[in-house]
Amino acid sequence: MLAQQLVNGILLGATYALFALGFTLMFGVLRVINLVYGFYFTAGAFVALWLTQAGFPLVLALPAAAVGAGAIAVVLDAVLLTRLRRTKADELSSLMVTLGAVLALYAGMAAWLGPDIRRLRPGLVGSGALDLWGLRVTVAQLLILAASGVLVGALLWLVRGTRLGLAIRAMAEKPDAAALMGINTAGLAATVSFISGALAGAGGVLIGLNFNAIHPYMGEQMMLRGFVVVIVGGLGDIFGALLAGLLLGVVEVLTAGYLASGLKEAVGFAILVAVLWTRPAGLFGRTDVRRA
Amino acid sequence: MSTLTISGLHVAYGRTEAVRGIDLTVAEGQVVTLIGANGAGKTTILRTLSGLIRPRAGQILFDGRDVAGMAPHLIAGLGIVQVPEGRQVFADLTVGENLALGAWLVRDARATQQRHETILARFPRLRERLGQPAGALSGGEQQMLAMGRALMAAPRLLLLDEPSMGLAPLVVEEIFALIAELKAAGTTILLVEQNASAALEVADVAYVLEVGRITLSGPAAQVARNPAVVAAYLGG
Ligand SMILES: Nc1ncnc2c1ncn2[C@@H]1O[C@H](COP(=O)(O)OP(=O)(O)OP(=O)(O)O)[C@@H](O)[C@H]1O
Ligand SMILES: [Mg+2]
Numbered sequence: 001m002l003a004q005q006l007v008n009g010i011l012l013g014a015t016y017a018l019f020a021l022g023f024t025l026m027f028g029v030l031r032v033i034n035l036v037y038g039f040y041f042t043a044g045a046f047v048a049l050w051l052t053q054a055g056f057p058l059v060l061a062l063p064a065a066a067v068g069a070g071a072i073a074v075v076l077d078a079v080l081l082t083r084l085r086r087t088k089a090d091e092l093s094s095l096m097v098t099l100g101a102v103l104a105l106y107a108g109m110a111a112w113l114g115p116d117i118r119r120l121r122p123g124l125v126g127s128g129a130l131d132l133w134g135l136r137v138t139v140a141q142l143l144i145l146a147a148s149g150v151l152v153g154a155l156l157w158l159v160r161g162t163r164l165g166l167a168i169r170a171m172a173e174k175p176d177a178a179a180l181m182g183i184n185t186a187g188l189a190a191t192v193s194f195i196s197g198a199l200a201g202a203g204g205v206l207i208g209l210n211f212n213a214i215h216p217y218m219g220e221q222m223m224l225r226g227f228v229v230v231i232v233g234g235l236g237d238i239f240g241a242l243l244a245g246l247l248l249g250v251v252e253v254l255t256a257g258y259l260a261s262g263l264k265e266a267v268g269f270a271i272l273v274a275v276l277w278t279r280p281a282g283l284f285g286r287t288d289v290r291r292a
Numbered sequence: 293m294s295t296l297t298i299s300g301l302h303v304a305y306g307r308t309e310a311v312r313g314i315d316l317t318v319a320e321g322q323v324v325t326l327i328g329a330n331g332a333g334k335t336t337i338l339r340t341l342s343g344l345i346r347p348r349a350g351q352i353l354f355d356g357r358d359v360a361g362m363a364p365h366l367i368a369g370l371g372i373v374q375v376p377e378g379r380q381v382f383a384d385l386t387v388g389e390n391l392a393l394g395a396w397l398v399r400d401a402r403a404t405q406q407r408h409e410t411i412l413a414r415f416p417r418l419r420e421r422l423g424q425p426a427g428a429l430s431g432g433e434q435q436m437l438a439m440g441r442a443l444m445a446a447p448r449l450l451l452l453d454e455p456s457m458g459l460a461p462l463v464v465e466e467i468f469a470l471i472a473e474l475k476a477a478g479t480t481i482l483l484v485e486q487n488a489s490a491a492l493e494v495a496d497v498a499y500v501l502e503v504g505r506i507t508l509s510g511p512a513a514q515v516a517r518n519p520a521v522v523a524a525y526l527g528g
Contacts, residue, residue, distance in 0.1 A: 166385075166389055166392065166393065167393075167396070169382070169384065169385060169389075170382050170385065170389075170393050173382050173383065173384050173385070174380055174382060176344055176364075176376070176380070177376060177380040177381075177382065178393070179342075179343075179344065179363075179364035179365060179368075180342055180344075180364060180368060180373070180374050180376060180380075181368065181393045181394060181396045181397075181441075181445075182364075182365045182368035182369055182396045182397035182445070183365055183393075183396055184363070184365045185364070185365070186363070
């Protein structure tokens, strides 16, 4: 029973981590708290929904949803954030601007599509389950784990192991100095928007799969969790977000399993408050939030 | 042929005008120094030259091409390379990564490798610390790293913003020895300094900046003998 709960929690946590990574990357590099990020999650889920309804297989719909959400992120960030970044506005301004924008986007989408919950086509992934040493793991869960693992690994490799990643880390720390090195910081900002939007979009598809429920406001619910994960992990800290995401997934599942399922959200926020009280720089205690 | 010609440059932060119409020329192979008190506008001028600030008015000709208002990475691509005020090394990145970023725009891998070797031979302390975060270096070492990082780009015009700021006297001497070496090798340099005596000694030409205006300019030796300069900047 406990082992099964842990497996479910880790699977859920993997998608939280995936979602939070894009958010923390964006904050770490672009220095903006971008609440529109939750919308990229919704957008990714809908792109995958429509593509699979049109008969495309999930292996195509998932990457297409990620790319679509990334492209939307590039456009929206350019429209909303370029000015704020150029004037080096504080984090509160970006919070307020993107809060207004994202509420408008959700409401617009709900007005257009209706607020009802949509379901993915039955039989999209095998409905079977594997029995691994007495643990039940569905095919959907395996797919979620594999996709999150690949994406997280790819992000870490990109940031730590490539020339583009070097530029990203330089810009995260000192944007002006990075520009003096000849790095095209405006172009790199768009690239980072794309990567983080794509992570959010992929997260939307995977959560849509996990709960088989897609609706305009799903990004808003996820954003609250994303906030917990990112702050507990330390804003801008990639490894922190990874660990905190897994932790939140496990804690939610255990709370629902052993206490009451209605409490699972409350526990997440209780952790958030406790962490902010005791370790304002995040659970992993790095005081420098400029890590990406 | 002159490398850099600034004319009628105005730069403002909102309503406060920090640079109020300056003209300045740096000829190829020259070391030109720009001296002035705190808040005179020296950093503002260098940041504008690098494209980090858009000027309100004026021309910045580099080899006959107006670079005023161009994006920083394009200006860097023309060979205008800056060692900014306060060094601005990437503290979380290793010494090696900092040097690699200096060569960001250099396509020729062999030239980069060669320059890397030359710089490490010149600064053996950096070689010992290649894998360490730049933030762990002492202030003097960080300044050497900032210089080395700039040299990785093989600058056609090197902008130095107070390279001696906040450093111990021995390190300051080292920095000026390096500037003299670069000058001997033919590097074109615009040097901003508060350490006026050392700057005037190494420079060919000097400009004095006071609240956004050039109040005096000429051959460095001549400027160094000007009574007003002696009184205000040379502690005479
Ligand atoms: N970001 C900014 N916003 C508003 N005003 C600024 C800004 N940066 C500089 N200033 C003002 O512009 C003027 C010139 O500043 P600048 O930094 O160019 O001087 P400086 O000669 O480099 O001084 P220092 O020797 O102290 O480095 C000063 O009055 C300063 O207060
Ligand atoms: Mg200055």
